[in-house]
Ligand SMILES: [Cu+2]
């Protein structure tokens with residue numbers, strides 16, 4: 366096309382696509398470019414703003430490495446990651462939420478009723494629930510990969526003072542579908558804000574905080590894997606998670622349990638907890654594979 | 656917001672913007688995110704496709720450095736760079752076109768009628784025209800920064816065998832607004848296709864070629880600077896410039912001039928060209944500053 370104009374350039378872009386290319390690539394890239402062009406037209410994007418955008422992308426590239434994933438963080442704070450999660454969540458199952466950058470593979474087995482608190486001197490949190498299908502039937506043999514922050518707000522992978530698998534465990538439920546473990550309250554934390562994405566947050570008058578949460582990956586044969594998080598209803602950041610991870614059905618409640626009421630059996634800490642503790646009951650519903 | 660959904664997440668994003676932030680930032684980022692979310696919904700973007708997108712951005716970041724600007728190239732091949740150019744072109748002036756990555760500062764002065772061909776053994780190309788305002792009046796003292804490929808398809812900055820300013824010159828026009836120089840035909844070339852952007856071109860069934868062109872930056876006091884390129888009408892890639900730089904008014908024509916007709920004076924090569932040569936006449940119209 367020798368007569369490219371601001372009005373026809375999107376069509377020209379589409380006309381450059383070759384014959385016989387992957388139809389899904391054509392659909393996705395065509396849609397992306399159509400919306401990108403519409404954005405530039407809508408705001409009448411200037412050369413200076415375009416330059417700022419390029420400089421941002423180059424800076425995000427420069428700070429990225431095997432550990433630091435600035436483009437993932439960008440997608441998170443723009444809500445794209447959560448949107449993709451929600452587009453593929455099923456209403457009949459527990460909502461999915463962001464995986465986040467702190468998951469590590471190979472967590473050690475954690476028996477039903479096992480303990481993650483170890484030597485940390487914080488009030489006990491007891492978490493339990495049923496892994497079930499949309500009809501409410503338990504799913505025997507489901508596995509739950511569990512991870513959370515230590516009381517200092519750090520995941521083990523961020524914290525040289527913690528063991529590798531501190532506050533990580535892999536639990537396999539029995540015939541009743543029940544999972545259960547003891548831990549401590551996870552705490553709120555900030556996403557990395559010392560890079561270009563942090564500059565965007567500041568320019569937008571936004572904070573980098575996430576509400577506290579427990580992470581789960583639930584898997585069972587014949588079911589879609591569920592990557593999710595659960596959030597306490599009293600967290601100060603619940604209504605302003607900087608990565609948009611909160612869903613209505615992922616909000617849980619800490620029940621304050623009186624001293625002397627800790628279960629006498631079935632937990633690694635049974636017989637060792639005299640004081641009051643916090644209890645969360647949260648069921649996870651998995652959806653069968655298509 | 657504790658009830659983020661695929662339908663409301665764009666509104667939630669907007670609601671996170673702080674009070675008193677720069678209104679243009681809010682407008683631009685709000686529009687960008689609105690279109691980004693609309694894209695993800697429209698194609699029902701999958702986690703796997705999101706992963707491919709992140710991997711693409713990380714790869715583009717990794718290959719980028721002071722010399723290599725993969726994100727600029729991405730913007731170029733998606734048509735965004737040209738769209739921004741066109742949004743800010745004025746219909747009463749010559750169209751602007753992409754600057755490209757090969758411009759270098761500090762080109763040596765080139766007298767009106769001067770020569771860029773030097774020792775290259777190619778047919779002479781004579782280029783001339785008037786730098787004028789939208790009413791057709793010449794603009795005395797306008798400067799023209801001129802650059803192009805050598806016959807091997809390389810700019811001097813890409814080619815250790817060329818002098819730094821080979822095929823580069825800075826011409827200042829006189830009272831008649833006329834520029835003129837001799838050179839050789841520029842040749843078509845490919846954008847760098849050994850990186851992630853090249854992978855996109857291949858996946859789309861697109862080639863990396865640009866039609867041959869002469870680059871100009873025209874500047875004059877009281878006028879908007881013009882960054883542009885001109886393209887010969889017989890170039891095989893004229894209708895498929897991979898960076899969308901061709902505009903209808905930037906197409907020029909090589910006139911084949913007979914042996915013995917080279918101007919007897921006014922050119923550095925006057926008296927030295929007996930054979931036939933090519934001639935281009937192309938006027939450049941600058942628009943007054945607002
Ligand atoms: Cu759009």
Ligand SMILES: [Fe+3]
Nearest residue numbers: 465467578580
């Ligand atoms: Fe987390």
Ligand SMILES: [Fe+3]
Nearest residue numbers: 755757868870
């Ligand atoms: Fe060029």
